[in-house]
Amino acid sequence: MAEPQPIFIDFEGIDGSGKTTLSNRLAEYLKSQGIPVHHARDQGVFRSKVSRAIRELTRDPSFLGMSDVTEFLLYVARDAQMIDEYIRPKLKPGHVIFSDRYLYSALTQSHHGRGLDRQIVDHVLSMAAGGLWPDLVVYCDVDPLTSRVRKKLQKIREHRLGDFGRKGLMGIGFREQIRKGFLELAEENKGSWIVIDNARSTIEESLQRIFNRVSEVLRLKGYPAILDPHWANLEEAEKHKQTSSPLQVAVEKLLAMGEAKKRQEHSIKIFFDQIRAMVPGRSAYAALFISGFDIMEVHEIREELIEREPALIAHGLRGCVSEPSMNFRARLLEREPLYVAASLSGMAFHPRAIAMREQMAEIAPQQVALALRGNETDSAWVLRERLRKKAPNEVLISLQGIDSEPAWALREKRADKRTAIPALLISLGGIDSDRAWKIRVEHHEEYLPWVLMSLRGLQSDRSWEWRVRFLRCAPKIIVKTLGRSEDPRAWDLRDQAKYYAKEALDSASGIDSGKAWQLRHSLSDKWPNTCVSSLGAGNQSERAWNFRWDQLRKNPENLLLFKHIAKAAVRAQEAPGEEFIDDLDEDESDF
Ligand code: ADP
Numbered sequence: 001m002a003e004p005q006p007i008f009i010d011f012e013g014i015d016g017s018g019k020t021t022l023s024n025r026l027a028e029y030l031k032s033q034g035i036p037v038h039h040a041r042d043q044g045v046f047r048s049k050v051s052r053a054i055r056e057l058t059r060d061p062s063f064l065g066m067s068d069v070t071e072f073l074l075y076v077a078r079d080a081q082m083i084d085e086y087i088r089p090k091l092k093p094g095h096v097i098f099s100d101r102y103l104y105s106a107l108t109q110s111h112h113g114r115g116l117d118r119q120i121v122d123h124v125l126s127m128a129a130g131g132l133w134p135d136l137v138v139y140c141d142v143d144p145l146t147s148r149v150r151k152k153l154q155k156i157r158e159h160r161l162g163d164f165g166r167k168g169l170m171g172i173g174f175r176e177q178i179r180k181g182f183l184e185l186a187e188e189n190k191g192s193w194i195v196i197d198n199a200r201s202t203i204e205e206s207l208q209r210i211f212n213r214v215s216e217v218l219r220l221k222g223y224p225a226i227l228d229p230h231w232a233n234l235e236e237a238e239k240h241k242q243t244s245s246p247l248q249v250a251v252e253k254l255l256a257m258g259e260a261k262k263r264q265e266h267s268i269k270i271f272f273d274q275i276r277a278m279v280p281g282r283s284a285y286a287a288l289f290i291s292g293f294d295i296m297e298v299h300e301i302r303e304e305l306i307e308r309e310p311a312l313i314a315h316g317l318r319g320c321v322s323e324p325s326m327n328f329r330a331r332l333l334e335r336e337p338l339y340v341a342a343s344l345s346g347m348a349f350h351p352r353a354i355a356m357r358e359q360m361a362e363i364a365p366q367q368v369a370l371a372l373r374g375n376e377t378d379s380a381w382v383l384r385e386r387l388r389k390k391a392p393n394e395v396l397i398s399l400q401g402i403d404s405e406p407a408w409a410l411r412e413k414r415a416d417k418r419t420a421i422p423a424l425l426i427s428l429g430g431i432d433s434d435r436a437w438k439i440r441v442e443h444h445e446e447y448l449p450w451v452l453m454s455l456r457g458l459q460s461d462r463s464w465e466w467r468v469r470f471l472r473c474a475p476k477i478i479v480k481t482l483g484r485s486e487d488p489r490a491w492d493l494r495d496q497a498k499y500y501a502k503e504a505l506d507s508a509s510g511i512d513s514g515k516a517w518q519l520r521h522s523l524s525d526k527w528p529n530t531c532v533s534s535l536g537a538g539n540q541s542e543r544a545w546n547f548r549w550d551q552l553r554k555n556p557e558n559l560l561l562f563k564h565i566a567k568a569a570v571r572a573q574e575a576p577g578e579e580f581i582d583d584l585d586e587d588e589s590d591f
Contacts, residue, residue: 003093005220008132009214010102013140014175015167016147018198018206020044021102025207026214027098030504033226035218038090040082041100048085054078059165061449064473066166068114072121073108077196079129088132094223094515099402102183103129104137112181113174136217138210139186142199143558144175145529153284156315159338168451171476171501173526200241204231247274251556255549260542263549265568271566274559283308289563291316299324306331319346333360341367348375361386366492368393374401374430381406393423401430401457408435415439425450430457437462449474456482464489475501482507491515498523502530510536512544524551531563537567544568567591 011019015017018042027037046052057063058074066074079102085416090097103125110116142150144465155161167174186193194213198206201345208231215226248271257263275515278286279301287309306313308326314336317325320343329340333356340356341364348352357368361383369391371382374397384395388410391481395413399407411427421443428436436454444451452470458481467489471478476496482490484507498519505523508516520531528551535544547564 002222004218006091006093007096007136007217007221008036008091008099008134009138009217009403010099010134011138011140012101012104012520012565013142013198014144014147014182016151017140017142018150019140021203021487022138022198022206022210023100025203026210029211029229029246030161030214030226035096035223035226037098038086038095038480039098039100040086044100046078046082046507048082050081050085051078056082059167060133061164061166061169062447062453064168064169064448067109068116072110072116072124073113075109076096076103076124076128079103079106083129083132096218099134100195102134102137107186108178108181108364112184113170113178131223134223135192136213137186137189137193138213139182139193139195140198140206141179141183141195144172144179146199147175148172149285149288149560153288153312155285156288157311159311161191161315162181162363169474169476171497171503173498173500173502176526198434202232205234207573208232208234209581228295230508247559247562250274251552251562258583260545262573262574264545266295266568267562268566272564274300275301279304284312286311286318289559292319293567293570294320294322294325296324297431299328302328310335311339314343317343321347321350326350326356329356334363337364338367340364343371344368345371345373347371348380351375354379357383365390366394370397374398376422377400377402384410393420396420396423397426399427402427403431403433403436411469422450425454427528428454432458432460432463449477452477452481457481457483457485459485461488467493471496476503479504484511486511486513486515491519494519499526502527505534509534510539512539512541512587517543519545525554526566529556529558529564532561533564536566536569537564537571539568540572 013019020041024043026043027039030037041047046055051141054074054077057069058066058078082099087097087099107121111118111121137284155163156533183195186195194210197207201209201563207228211229211231212234215228219225223348247270249275254263254266254270257266271487275286275289280375283305286301287305290301291312302313302316310332313328313330317329317340329343333340337360340534341360344350344357357371360368365387368383369387372383372395380398384398388395392414396411399410407427411424415424424439425443426446428439440451440454452466452474454479455466463481464487467478467481471493478481478496479497479501480503482493490507494507497562498504502523505519505527508519518533520534524531524547532548532551535547545568548568551561552565553560
């Protein structure tokens with residue numbers, strides 16, 4: 001009998017679409033069935049040292065100034081090396097090669113994303129491929145919001161928040177363009193691409209769909225039949241997809257209710273019913289969605305989740321100041337010191353917060369230092385002194401916005417240490433003096449992202465000039481520096497950045513002017529939940545509520561949108577008070 005032919009299968013999709021998870025699980029299964037599978041990016045790590053090094057180059061956020069062509073050639077170089085060093089040599093009869101991204105990613109990034117000419121791009125790609133194209137491309141399709149929620153969960157659980165790469169600085173709109181590009185390619189190459197809807201499927205359902213197609217390819221290439229893993233019953237899954245979800249049904253009823261107050265009250269009930277239903281099987285999502293709520297009802301859900309999802313529960317205490325929330329912190333203090341300390345950020349005067357920071361200074365010195373950001377109380381200075389040796393960079397960051405002599409004395413002590421420069425720059429956030437600008441100018445070539453972050457809240461002409469100059473390479477950072485500015489220049493920048501960075505909306509959070517409404521209306525089809533969150537939960541006007549209901553009507557299954565509605569409804573029941581302003585630099589508005 002003739003030997004089975006070699007097979008090359010590539011997994012494509014935006015970041016967080018499931019490529020790593022799905023390709024590795026399938027590779028493991030095929031191996032367990034006796035098929036030699038070589039994964040070119042096993043567990044997300046390239047098998048070539050050169051490709052790994054090139055990836056580091058393309059990810060490094062300090063290379064913000066990288067040109068579109070350079071970026072393209074680096075992506076191609078990365079894959080060209082993988083082809084020569086790993087993929088081609090392994091492509092032998094009877095062997096299967098998996099890759100997690102191939103030249104198609106360079107194509108979508110550089111043509112669909114950056115706008116380079118398709119013909120030229122194709123020409124370079126075919127040179128790099130040297131005729132080697134996959135037998136099958138598994139395109140994992142998810143909307144950018146889903147991928148962001150999943151990545152966020154993963155990062156919180158793995159204590160990896162705060163990592164950021166150059167690509168991420170473009171904003172979520174860029175990912176949407178890339179996704180469109182992939183869908184176009186799938187359409188162009190129907191015969192060799194399979195589109196897996198991995199947003200509205202479980203991992204097992206997606207795996208089963210991929211397996212079905214892959215086993216077909218294996219058969220055609222002469223491999224013996226392999227055992228069906230029976231990961232999921234796809235017929236059931238399809239049927240399930242066709243029926244309205246319980247949330248959709250509840251939303252329809254809700255929107256039929258006439259009286260405004262009743263509708264608001266009922267929306268709180270629906271939201272928490274949804275969350276409770278998630279507790280048994282999808283505890284991580286439940287824990288993520290209750291973040292920031294500080295009411296009894298939610299504390300009860302936290303109680304149920306605390307053992308299973310301690311990291312997410314601790315992380316979600318940010319912005320909570322009640323006694324029960326402090327009790328949760330006290331219970332989680334030893335298990336999740338990082339998030340407990342971080343959740344104390346902004347609580348400069350709360351006596352229990354002060355005591356906890358002192359108590360945690362030894363176990364989580366870095367996070368305790370970070371939680372002192374902008375804090376000028378005496379107790380904060382005592383703590384900084386205590387932490388200075390153990391967490392020097394974080395102490396530096398905690399000086400953000402503080403323009404006093406003691407703060408400058410600390411900055412100057414570390415100004416000549418290379419590893420301290422990003423922290424030094426972040427500490428300049430909000431400071432518009434010549435002294436701060438001298439440092440910005442000195443470091444802007446090497447440390448551009450951090451220099452740009454430090455423009456946060458500045459109003460001088462030079463700060464506006466810099467924002468304009470660097471908008472194109474880092475729209476997300478630039479709009480984050482706008483604070484809630486109503487300066488005409490701020491509106492101009494928001495307008496220019498708005499198709500890429502949903503943070504343009506965050507930066508208008510709570511603003512009720514005509515311009516802010518225009519912005520929301522122009523983006524409501526694209527990012528409905530961010531538009532709603534940008535109203536601010538405290539906005540109880542009729543216009544704001546009508547906008548919330550309209551968005552819900554159009555997006556009855558968007559639970560994140562629903563969360564913002566529930567937040568506003570909870571706020572409607574409380575006495576009017578000061579709006580809690582989320583710290584935009586620290587977190588994204590949705591969680
Ligand atoms: P990529 O490699 O494309 O960046 P990953 O495989 O790392 O994506 O997946 C991102 C996150 O999404 C992981 O935490 C993974 O467990 C989760 N994930 C992937 N597919 C699904 C799915 N169908 N349902 C729920 N979570 C998923």
